Amino acid sequence: MRLNELKLGRSAVIDHVEDHAAGDPVAERLRALGFVPGEPIRIVAVGPIGADPIAVGIGFTRFALRRAEAARVLLRDAA
Amino acid sequence: MSVLNAALVGNPNCGKTALFNLLTGSRQKVANYAGVTVERKVGRLTTPGGLSVRLLDLPGAYSLVATSPDEAVTRDVCAGTYRGEPAPELLVCVVDATNLRLHLRFALEVRQMGRPMILVLNMIDAAKRQGIAIDMPRLAAEFGAPVVTAVGIRRDGGRDLLRALDLPPPPPPPAMPSGSDFHAEARRILADCVTRPSRLGMALEERLDRWFLHPVWGVVILFALMFVMFQAVFSWAQPVMDLLDAGTAALGQAVGTILPDGPLRSLIVDGVIAGAGSVVVFLPQILILFLWILALEESGYLPRAAFLLDRVMATAGLSGRSFIPLLSSFACAVPGIMATRTIQNPRDRMITILIAPLMTCSARLPVYTLLIAAFVPERRIAGLFNLHGLVLFTLYMAGILSALVVARVLKNRDRQEEHPLLLELPAYRLPNPRDLALGLKQRAVIFLSRVGTIIVTVSVLLWALASFPAAPAGAAGPAIEWSLAGRIGHWMLHVMAPIGFNWQICVSLIPGLAAREVAVSALATVYSLGATDGDAANQLLPLLSAHWSLGTALSLLAWYIFAPQCFSTLAVIRRETGSWRMVGITAGYLFAMAYGAAFIVWRAALLLGWGSNP
Numbered sequence: 001m002r003l004n005e006l007k008l009g010r011s012a013v014i015d016h017v018e019d020h021a022a023g024d025p026v027a028e029r030l031r032a033l034g035f036v037p038g039e040p041i042r043i044v045a046v047g048p049i050g051a052d053p054i055a056v057g058i059g060f061t062r063f064a065l066r067r068a069e070a071a072r073v074l075l076r077d078a079a
Numbered sequence: 080m081s082v083l084n085a086a087l088v089g090n091p092n093c094g095k096t097a098l099f100n101l102l103t104g105s106r107q108k109v110a111n112y113a114g115v116t117v118e119r120k121v122g123r124l125t126t127p128g129g130l131s132v133r134l135l136d137l138p139g140a141y142s143l144v145a146t147s148p149d150e151a152v153t154r155d156v157c158a159g160t161y162r163g164e165p166a167p168e169l170l171v172c173v174v175d176a177t178n179l180r181l182h183l184r185f186a187l188e189v190r191q192m193g194r195p196m197i198l199v200l201n202m203i204d205a206a207k208r209q210g211i212a213i214d215m216p217r218l219a220a221e222f223g224a225p226v227v228t229a230v231g232i233r234r235d236g237g238r239d240l241l242r243a244l245d246l247p248p249p250p251p252p253p254a255m256p257s258g259s260d261f262h263a264e265a266r267r268i269l270a271d272c273v274t275r276p277s278r279l280g281m282a283l284e285e286r287l288d289r290w291f292l293h294p295v296w297g298v299v300i301l302f303a304l305m306f307v308m309f310q311a312v313f314s315w316a317q318p319v320m321d322l323l324d325a326g327t328a329a330l331g332q333a334v335g336t337i338l339p340d341g342p343l344r345s346l347i348v349d350g351v352i353a354g355a356g357s358v359v360v361f362l363p364q365i366l367i368l369f370l371w372i373l374a375l376e377e378s379g380y381l382p383r384a385a386f387l388l389d390r391v392m393a394t395a396g397l398s399g400r401s402f403i404p405l406l407s408s409f410a411c412a413v414p415g416i417m418a419t420r421t422i423q424n425p426r427d428r429m430i431t432i433l434i435a436p437l438m439t440c441s442a443r444l445p446v447y448t449l450l451i452a453a454f455v456p457e458r459r460i461a462g463l464f465n466l467h468g469l470v471l472f473t474l475y476m477a478g479i480l481s482a483l484v485v486a487r488v489l490k491n492r493d494r495q496e497e498h499p500l501l502l503e504l505p506a507y508r509l510p511n512p513r514d515l516a517l518g519l520k521q522r523a524v525i526f527l528s529r530v531g532t533i534i535v536t537v538s539v540l541l542w543a544l545a546s547f548p549a550a551p552a553g554a555a556g557p558a559i560e561w562s563l564a565g566r567i568g569h570w571m572l573h574v575m576a577p578i579g580f581n582w583q584i585c586v587s588l589i590p591g592l593a594a595r596e597v598a599v600s601a602l603a604t605v606y607s608l609g610a611t612d613g614d615a616a617n618q619l620l621p622l623l624s625a626h627w628s629l630g631t632a633l634s635l636l637a638w639y640i641f642a643p644q645c646f647s648t649l650a651v652i653r654r655e656t657g658s659w660r661m662v663g664i665t666a667g668y669l670f671a672m673a674y675g676a677a678f679i680v681w682r683a684a685l686l687l688g689w690g691s692n693p
Contacts (some may be wrong), residue, residue, distance in 0.1 A: 004677065010120065016618075017564075024396065025146055026499045028144060028146075028503070029141070029142070029499070029501060030141040030148055030501070031142065031262075032141055032184070033141060033501070033503075034180065034262065035180050036262045038278065043290070044285070044288060044292070045288060045289075045292035045297075045386075046294070047294070047386065047387065047389060047390055048294040048295070048297065048298050048387055048390070049390040051388060052390055053386060053389050053500055055288070055386060055389070055504060057290055059178075059180045059181065060177065060180060060181075060289070061178055061180075061503060062179050062284065062384065062503070062504035062505075063502065063503055063504065064385070064386040064389070064500060064502040064503075064504055065499070065500055065501050065502070066389070066499065066500045069499050069501055072258070079657050
């Protein structure tokens, strides 16, 4: 399952972040921001139009990202 | 005496700027780094031990693997490779004690530069309130650098850091083998040195975000905030602006009575004082808008607004960050363009600056209302709409729609990789009055000194064009017709006749470059009404409807939607982008669109038989 498929209010654990192309700067940045394997993540809000972008809570930080960006994040243990 | 070169470095939202304000107070200089639009802040401070420190506030960065010009500057200055910047002798790395997991990772990346550094645990008061316990000696030992605590928003919150600066500089910290995982190392250090209750600290964010990010209530709150902001910039600033206007006029008159009649008096009164007046008149709007923006930014709301508006702005190929600058451009593009500095993505920022002048600013209204009143019949459409209102609405919409088109065209030209949103939603904080005041002061100084000088210079130049050479004694017609501006206007007719303009319009366009609404009084001058600003419009009304064709009026309206008839806007673009090329591109494309639109309108009017005088 990917982060863009996770429902509002649900949590999961990050499995890994996938590069969309070689040296994908967006994936690189996601990893720098703490989207690393084993990190629990939760959807805290979704945008008013088309539920895009989404706001996620990861550790003690919240980030907003578009669904296209979230599609790089693979999850496990969705609850 | 020697000066220590130190640099503050840290994640965005680590409270670095508040700490910088606390340490350096008003002894700050704000400029741009050479060649880029990244803001360079440097301040001076003296430690209790008498050491003089030159402190550079580097742009916030999430990583030294830079993805923005801001981060590239931080990376290069830290590495000592930035041209014109001395390598910092000490890096003061600021981390938010309540968000160590993210911030310590960056601190480890900074440590890798191998420069002497101090680690500052900022917002330690908030961390204590959340029950976070940090073993400081252990953290210093594990991290390999001195660790101090700070509270950027408390008067004595920088005491420990100042004391640490007095000590001899620490040795460069140990570096990790290359290719190490900073996250894993940060987690290891945190597990050893920090204990925190599970997730309690998020409770406030959780509750506030449930409202502020709500698909319905979040949008309602956003619109309420935007409405008040727009009202404030549009109408609350007006009384102060009128006051400043009246003050400038009174000053001009007072000086006018002292000086003997002649070119000198005219230069001082009509050139310098009027020019300076047109500068200070922007201040109320700039201050109100920036007070609002700074408060929204400091409180942590601005990224949330960007979140809510992202999808809407994505239709123009922009992100939610562009909304506030564009909205404020409806009052005036000058503060609007200054507000684009909240947009981190440089490409989005450039596009927003390019299209900001297309938002119908309040200075176009006097021209619009004059022409509409003179040429559009007062009529009701479908028993509901007033035709005057409908035309005005069309003019506003034409600006917005063309901005959308321009933004999309620019986006399609840009075949680069995707531009992510990826935005931190920081913790909510009460804005600190000192930080707001310093931020406002900096904006005002930048505007008055860097933009103001250009505006006054061009004002004097335009005055000279409209005044020299003087009309010969006993000459008929208004003096401006004999001046250089008059001659240029007549010459311009060759270019402007195909869009239906007469020579009077051409001549009044030249002084009208000072500001859009000046065109009204300039027209009055050209038609030798000799009227004051106040009733120029009333006297012009019957005159214009008698002398101009409907086609000419419509063509001039179309021209005004686009034409960058405001060099204050161009001056502020020059200051914000640091490039005359950008000014040239903006002016060029807007004049081209103005000419094209006026041409189409005039040709259509000719076909409809609206091209001749009534």
